[in-house]
Amino acid sequence: MIKEVIVVEGRDDITAVKRAVDAEIIAVGGFGINAKVIERIKEAQKRQGVIVLTDPDFAGEKIRKIISKRIPGIKHAYISKSEGLKDGDIGVENASSESIKNALNAAKCEVKEKREEFSxxxxxxxxxxxxxxxxxxxxxxxxxxxxxxxxxxxxxxxxxxxxxxxxxxxxxxxxxxxxxxxxxx
Structure with missing residues (x-):
């Protein structure tokens, strides 16, 4: 399991990342990143660390900058435009599991044992x-x-x-x- 919490843009991105790796994931829901989401990301950064994996487009970069400005010390994972392109649509949700794993590995994600203290x-x-x-x-x-x-x-x-x-x-x-x-x- 990946130690850091992965931050993505939306639900389809969650599905793609979960297909590729075992990790806790937060979706920001696009530009409208509200205070509750920022607080969850701050808490995730404090407890486990955070890796931001957004779409390789203008919106994705803008979201990445908003998060980086408010939460210092986060890691960044990137997929290329060609890896995220499908039928004219660009996004993490279109990337292969291999591309997502490679992006997370390049961000120096850490692996931990799956914890089951609570049931x-x-x-x-x-x-x-x-x-x-x-x-x-x-x-x-x-x-x-x-x-x-x-x-x-x-x-x-x-x-x-x-x-x-x-x-x-x-x-x-x-x-x-x-x-x-x-x-x-």
């Missing part, structure tokens, strides 16, 4: 899945841990891929529980 059982045990308040708790916890909101399966993946420790996880849950106790009074 679906943990989600159920801590009320983050299968509970009427699960969605609310995942949302609050995602904000506290700075990994964003997602469904319980993706939440397990993010906890593991971002290197969240059990102690940090439990401390954040206790903050949520304490906040809820004060809200009842």
């Amino acid at each position: 679906t059982k943990d989600m159920i045990f801590f009320g983050l899945s299968g509970d009427c308040k699960a969605k609310y708790k995942r949302d609050k916890l995602g904000k506290l841990l700075r990994i964003g909101y997602c469904n319980s399966r993706q939440f397990v993946t993010r906890l593991n891929n971002y290197g969240i420790k059990k102690e940090e996880f439990i401390k954040a849950l206790q903050c949520i529980d304490k906040e809820n106790e004060y809200g009842k009074e």
